[in-house]
Amino acid sequence: MARDVESHIDTIKALGEVSVTAIKQAANVRVLPVSSTVIGTSEIERQGIESMKNVSGLAPNFYMPDYGSRMTSTIYVRGLGARIDQPVVGLNVDNVPFMNKDNYDFDLLDIERIEVLRGPQSTLYGRNTMGGLINIYTLSPLKYQGLRAMIEYGSGNSFKAGVSYYDRFNSRLAMSWSGYVATSDGFYTNDYNGADCGAEKQGSLRWKTLWRASDHVNIENVAALSLTRQRGYPYASIDTDQINYNDTCFYRRAGITDGLTVKWINDYFTLSGITSFQYLDDNMTLDQDFLPLEYFTLTQRRKEWALTQDVVARGSVGGYGWTVGAFGFFKNTDMSAPVTFKEYGIDQLIEKNRNEANPVYPIAWDEETFVLGSEFDNPVWGLALYHQSVYNLNRWNFTAGIRLDYEHAALNYRSHCNTSYTVYDCQHTTQLINPYMQKQVAIDESGSLDKSFVELLPKLSVSFDVTTRSKIYASVAKGYKSGGYNTQMFSDVLQQRIMQEMGMSAKYDVDDVVGYLPEKSLNYELGAHINCCGGRLKADAAVFYIDCRDQQLTVFPEGTTTGRIMTNAGRTYSCGAEASLSFVPDDNWSLNASYGYTNARFVDFNNGKQDYSGNRLPYAPAHTAYVAASYSVPVNASWLDRINFMVSCRGVGDIYWNEANEVYDPFYTMLGASVRFEQECYSLDVWGENLTNTDYKTFYFVSIGHGFYQKGKPMQVGATLRLNFETK
Helix, strand or coil: CHHHHHHHHCCCCCHHHCCCCCCCCCCCHHHCCCEEEEEEHHHHHHHCCCCHHHHECCECCEECCCCCCCCCCCCEECCEECCCCCCCEEEEECCEECCCHHHCCCCCCCEEEEEEEECCCHHHHCCCCCCEEEEEEECCCCCCCEEEEEEEEECCCEEEEEEEEEEECCCCEEEEEEEEEEEECCCEEECCCCEEECCEEEEEEEEEEEEECCCCEEEEEEEEEEEEEEECCCCEECCCCCCCCCCCCEEEEEEEEEEEEEEEECCCEEEEEEEEEEEEEEEEEEECCCCCCCCEEEEEEEEEEEEEEEEEEEEEECCEEEEEEEEEEEEEEEEECCEEECHHHHHHHHHHHHHHHCCCCCEEECCCCEEEEEEEEEEEEEEEEEEEEEEEECCEEEEEEEEEEEEEEEEEEEEEEEEEEEEECCCCCCCCCCEEEEEEEEEEEEEEEEEEEEEEEEEEEEEEEEECCEEEEEEEEEEEECCEECHHHHHHHHHHHHHHHCCCCCCCCHHHHHEECCEEEEEEEEEEEEEEHHHCEEEEEEEEEEEEEEEEEEECCCCCCCCCEEEEEEEEEEEEEEEEEEECCCCCEEEEEEEEEEEEEEEECECCCCECCCCECCCCCCEEEEEEEEEEEECCCCCCCEEEEEEEEEEEECEECCCCCCCEECCEEEEEEEEEEEECCEEEEEEEECCCCCCCEEEEEEECCEEEEEECCCCEEEEEEEEEEECC
């Protein structure tokens, strides 16, 4: 069975024809003992997949809701997920790891292949891959030369356009350039001012270079620039079903990435180095109360840069294959997050609480607004060593791996406020007419926090080849999600500090509410990859059980607080099953289906006020489902080769929206359909999404005691034209 080891290591020898792929794993992930979904070029184009949100449902137990802004790129896999801070799923684009989940949601042209691996990938990929890994590969200029273009128009006055040019200068050097723009008016309106809410403009540039420096050395570099501008957050009040808020909301992001991959191949092993630079500059400004009242606003400005270096060696001897590597990174985030309290917010959140406690000497603020200022510097760095062995014995395949991961995180903070209020003497009156004294509130506090994490991440799996192209497997692996610091609670800490200045006890302590622990899990899995009927039928199935400790949860504290806090649940579990099927009975028909079930619950979680043990984990759906049928009609005219009809249905739910399981959305489905007119040089898709106009929610939360939700997008129709002028 040495052929499996060779595919696991790298059997690609025609270096002039391929890009640098499969650095750590097999080029075909279905030979690996892991639950996976691979989406190829044709399906990517038919489904209009340009971002990971379009993959929801296609991969079972994979859910990425579409809400908020592109900063809120939350992914849930098998009950695991995170709305803020550390991701539960890793993302690599052309082998370059993205270090910040706030930069996961972007559109990408000319995607050649998407791999979604479910279950911990921590041994080879380390931190923040305990739920799985997404590998995205873009088209190689060594495989394709020519011009590609696309233009799309759809509901919501949505427009997309992109162009790519691929050139091979000689047998050793090729490059590609691409540009992309998109605009949309969105699908929501702020009733307060009639403005479009959810409108977006974005653009990107990519430059890809592949150079075969010698017969043994391949070099690949991918540089990208992206810009995003979004208006508003379409959050509606649960009481009124209206989007109705008075202050400005927007999200702006600029991102730069550059990834350099160098691969050296000899007769005994391969040695690869992946170096990346990433820069993120964004601004999230929002009406934090989402009401038509003068409560408060938040502006979060951030500049973040990161460097990563991965060195990987792989080789094989007979039936034994090995992988060994070292990984290091440094990331620094510079952020300011001022909260501006306005007149109504001062009255309701500060004066009211203070005056109820001391009505004889009430207070009144001297200013209509004041600012709670917060600045942060958050350097994080880490080092890791890892090894994986694969041994094949006839039809049995054994894999064992281990990783030693070290991470150090620090937070340097400054919180400040400069304002004043007047105390009144109301012993003989209820009116504020007798000033007693004026109090200055001058707070300027700074400090530093730091913590280190050391984790040993083992993995063990065994598989049996039922046939040459089908196998069953069992695995156990440890997953790990980094701990860190929740900066979003500093405004609440400072607010309570002001209350302390006014003679009321402080509620929060910085050390208690800002830091959170790593999340750890053990994943037990049994699965199968089946290929039969000459490759026309492919099926995958898996059952799993996840024992999770210190699971990180984003919660909205009770009462009139303004921020979100990351906390750790004592213990949770998640169990379930997933299956997918692809069947091509003949050259005209194609059938695809997938289904995932997850039962994720708290085992031990008591926040000091309520015991949630036995409740379902919030935000992660219990079911995901997808089914699609495609039929192609040959035409064979000079201007048209074929017409393809496709109908699909996606389903998601139940989704619980809080730890108490008091609010939830039931399972819902959405119908989609398209007709494609295809010829060698062009294709035209006329499509529709959510044709049933299903009414559903993508997000729900509570702020200062008020419930809000975002409604899912309504029915959409449109057309996409793609041009393909290949020169070779």
